[in-house]
Amino acid sequence: MKKQKSIVVGLSVLSSLSLILGACGATSNGDGETANTNNAAVTNNATNAGSSATGKYDPAITVHAVRPVESNVTFDSGDSINKNIWTDEFTNSLGINMVYDWTTVKNxxxxxxxxxxxxxxxxxADIxxxxxxxxxxLADAGQLADLTDVFNKFASPLTKKLMNGDGGKGMNSATFDGKLLAIPQIGGTITSNDVLWIRTDWLKNVGLSEPKTIDxxxxxxxAFTNQDPDKNGKKDTVGLGITQGPALTxxxxxDLGGLFAGFKAYPDRWIKDQSGQAVFGSIQxxxxxxxxxxxxMYKSGLIDREWAVKDSDKFGEDVLxxxxxxxxxxxxxSMYPIDITKNKDLLQVKPFSIASVDGQQPVVQVVDPSVNNYFVVNKDFEHPEAIVKLLNDFQEKLWGETSDFEKYGTNASQSVSYFKYPLVxxxxxxxxxxxxxxxxxxxLSSSDAxxxxxxxxxxxxxxxxxNDGDIVKGYATARQYDAFDVIKRDDxxxxxxxxxxxxxxxxxxxxxxxxxxxxxxxxxxxxxGAAPIAEFxxxxxxxxKLGGDQITQEVNDWITAHH
Structure with a gap:
C-alpha cells in the first residue's frame, strides 16, 4: 500500500562512497582472487537459459540478493522469505534459486x-x-551491468508494455548515457492522489454536507470540534487530523497534500512558472x-494540539x-488507519473530493512520477538476464494470461500478501x-464476473x-474502490x-x-503559531541562498536534456 520512501544519502556518505568506488579498479571476489571491474558483464554465458523470455535454466542457477523485508510481511504457516510460493515458482519455472544473503526489517x-x-x-550481491x-x-562508478540488450531480448511483450505504461518516465530515469542500468519499480500514478475522508454520521449529527470550498x-x-459530533456529551474531538512531519505531499x-492542492499549492513538486521554467513548489x-x-485552524483548536508528535499509528488510535x-x-x-473490526461506527467513514479555496472542481493534484526503488545487477554477475526473467514471471503471474492472483497476489481472506515476496x-x-x-x-452492475x-x-x-451485509469482510475494499471512483472522476x-x-x-x-x-x-x-506567517x-x-537556486538550475538543465 503505502510507499516507503528511502532516505536521501547525505553528502559525507556519498562523497566517501564516490571516492572509494572511483578509486576501485578491481575488487576481491571473496576467495583471494581479484576480478577486473572494468569488464562488462557477460551476456552470452546464459546458453542454458534458452533464447525466450520464459526459458528455464538447466542446470539451475543461484541468485544471491539482499533486501528489506518489513515487519508487515506475513507468511503462511511454515513459509519464510527464503521458502514460499514465489521461491518455489522461480525454482520450478525458471530454474532460479533465490538466496538472500541478508535482510533488514526497516527500509x-x-x-x-x-x-x-x-x-x-x-x-x-548479484541482484x-x-x-x-x-x-x-553506482552508475557513475561503473559498478552495474548494462541491461539494455538483455531487456530487449528477454523481456516478454507484457513486461515491455507494462514497463512503458508511464510513458517511459521510469525506464528513462534508469538510463544513463543510453544504457539501461536498472529495472525501475514503477507503480500507479494518480492512484496515490488524496481524497478527503469524513465521518458521514458526524456530518449528519452537526447538520452539514460534504465540503466544496476551504471555507x-x-x-x-x-462543528466537529465544538458540537459534540459523536454525541458522547464530551468535548473530546478535533476537526481536522494531521500527522507529524507534516507530510506535505x-x-x-x-497528510497535507490534499489541502495544499486545494490552494493550488504543490510542496515538494517541480511545477512550471509563467515563463515555462521549472520551480520548486514549496517556495511558491x-x-x-x-x-x-x-x-x-490550529489557533482555533480545530487541529490536534499534539499533532507534531503523532505518527500514523498514534493518529490511528484517535480514529479508532x-x-x-x-x-x-x-x-x-480504509485499510489503515481505519480498522472496522475494532470500531463498527467507522463504517460511516467515506471518501470525498478535495475542497478548493475558490470552490472550483475538480482540484488538480500533482503526481510525482519519480521512482523510489530500482533493481540492479552486479556487473560481474554471469547472468544479468535473470533479472528480466524474474520480472517477466512476476508480471505474468499477477496480470498475464496465466495470472492467479489468489495464489500469487493476496489470499482469499486478504490476510497474506504474497506479492510482497519477490524482490524484482x-x-x-x-x-x-x-x-x-x-x-x-x-x-457488479451486471452481476456477471x-x-x-x-x-x-x-x-x-x-x-x-x-453490499450483502458482510461489513468486516468487505468494508476496506469497498471504501477503497469508492475512493478510486472519486480519484477517477476528479483526476x-x-x-x-x-x-x-x-x-x-x-x-x-x-x-x-x-x-x-x-x-x-x-x-x-x-x-x-510559534512563528508568524512572515517566516515563510x-x-x-x-x-x-543555501542551495535551492543551484538545485533549480540543475533541475532545469535535466529537463532540457531529457525532453
Whole structure:
C-alpha cells in the first residue's frame, strides 16, 4: 500500500562512497582472487537459459540478493522469505534459486547497511534494490551491468508494455548515457492522489454536507470540534487530523497534500512558472496562503494540539477511539488507519473530493512520477538476464494470461500478501484506475464476473460481500474502490506530473537533506503559531541562498536534456 520512501544519502556518505568506488579498479571476489571491474558483464554465458523470455535454466542457477523485508510481511504457516510460493515458482519455472544473503526489517536500515557494503568495497550481491541516490553513485562508478540488450531480448511483450505504461518516465530515469542500468519499480500514478475522508454520521449529527470550498472545510472542522459530533456529551474531538512531519505531499495518512492542492499549492513538486521554467513548489506564494489557513485552524483548536508528535499509528488510535472524523489521505486509508473490526461506527467513514479555496472542481493534484526503488545487477554477475526473467514471471503471474492472483497476489481472506515476496517487481500504472475499477464496477452492475481476472474476482467478491451485509469482510475494499471512483472522476483526465523525476542532482545530494529539514521546521512552527506567517518569506530566501537556486538550475538543465 503505502510507499516507503528511502532516505536521501547525505553528502559525507556519498562523497566517501564516490571516492572509494572511483578509486576501485578491481575488487576481491571473496576467495583471494581479484576480478577486473572494468569488464562488462557477460551476456552470452546464459546458453542454458534458452533464447525466450520464459526459458528455464538447466542446470539451475543461484541468485544471491539482499533486501528489506518489513515487519508487515506475513507468511503462511511454515513459509519464510527464503521458502514460499514465489521461491518455489522461480525454482520450478525458471530454474532460479533465490538466496538472500541478508535482510533488514526497516527500509532505512537497509539503505544504511547497503551504503556500508558499498563503502567497504565488499563483493556486492548479484541482484539488489537501490534508491535513486545509490543508483546514480553506482552508475557513475561503473559498478552495474548494462541491461539494455538483455531487456530487449528477454523481456516478454507484457513486461515491455507494462514497463512503458508511464510513458517511459521510469525506464528513462534508469538510463544513463543510453544504457539501461536498472529495472525501475514503477507503480500507479494518480492512484496515490488524496481524497478527503469524513465521518458521514458526524456530518449528519452537526447538520452539514460534504465540503466544496476551504471555507466549508473549516466550517465542518469547527462543528466537529465544538458540537459534540459523536454525541458522547464530551468535548473530546478535533476537526481536522494531521500527522507529524507534516507530510506535505499526497498519498499518506492524514497528510497535507490534499489541502495544499486545494490552494493550488504543490510542496515538494517541480511545477512550471509563467515563463515555462521549472520551480520548486514549496517556495511558491500559494503555499504561504495554505499555511496561513492551517495556522488559523490550529489557533482555533480545530487541529490536534499534539499533532507534531503523532505518527500514523498514534493518529490511528484517535480514529479508532472517535477523536477525529476528517482527514486527507490515500485510497488505502480504509485499510489503515481505519480498522472496522475494532470500531463498527467507522463504517460511516467515506471518501470525498478535495475542497478548493475558490470552490472550483475538480482540484488538480500533482503526481510525482519519480521512482523510489530500482533493481540492479552486479556487473560481474554471469547472468544479468535473470533479472528480466524474474520480472517477466512476476508480471505474468499477477496480470498475464496465466495470472492467479489468489495464489500469487493476496489470499482469499486478504490476510497474506504474497506479492510482497519477490524482490524484482514493477506494477502497471493503470492497474487500479481505471482497469480494475472499471472491470469490477461493470461486473457488479451486471452481476456477471465471468470476464474478470483472478485479482478482480477477489475484489468483486469483497465488495459484493459488503453490499450483502458482510461489513468486516468487505468494508476496506469497498471504501477503497469508492475512493478510486472519486480519484477517477476528479483526476483521470486532469493528470499533472512533477517535472523532475531523475536521480538526485549533485546539489540535491549535497544539500537537500538540510533544505528539507529547514522546510519541515519552518512549516511546523508556522502552523503551530510559534512563528508568524512572515517566516515563510525568510524560509524562501534561505532555501534559495543555501542551495535551492543551484538545485533549480540543475533541475532545469535535466529537463532540457531529457525532453
Amino acid at each position: 532505512d536500515d537497509y539503505v544504511n547497511k547497503l551504503n556500508v557494503s558499498i563503502a567497504s568495497g565488499e563483493k556486492m 539488489y534494490q537501490v534508491n535513486a541516490s545509490q543508483l546514480q553513485l 466549508d472545510l473549516v466550517k465542518i472542522a469547527t 499526497n498519498g499518506g495518512v492524514a 506564494p500559494e503555499v504561504k496562503q495554505a499555511l496561513g489557513k492551517l495556522q488559523e 477511539t472517535n477523536k477525529v472524523g476528517m482527514w486527507f489521505g490515500a485510497n488505502w486509508n 517487481q514493477s506494477w502497471p500504472t493503470t492497474k487500479d484506475i481505471p482497469d480494475n475499477l472499471d472491470a469490477v464496477r461493470g461486473a 465471468s470476464k474478470l481476472n483472478s485479482e478482480q474476482n477477489g475484489i468483486y467478491a469483497s465488495i459484493k460481500a459488503f 483521470l483526465s486532469n493528470q499533472q506530473f512533477s517535472l523532475f523525476y531523475g536521480a538526485p542532482t549533485p546539489t540535491m545530494v549535497e544539500k537537500k537533506q538540510a533544505l528539507d529539514k529547514m522546510e519541515q521546521e519552518a512549516f511546523t512552527k508556522i502552523i503551530m 518569506d525568510n524560509f524562501v530566501a534561505n532555501w534559495k
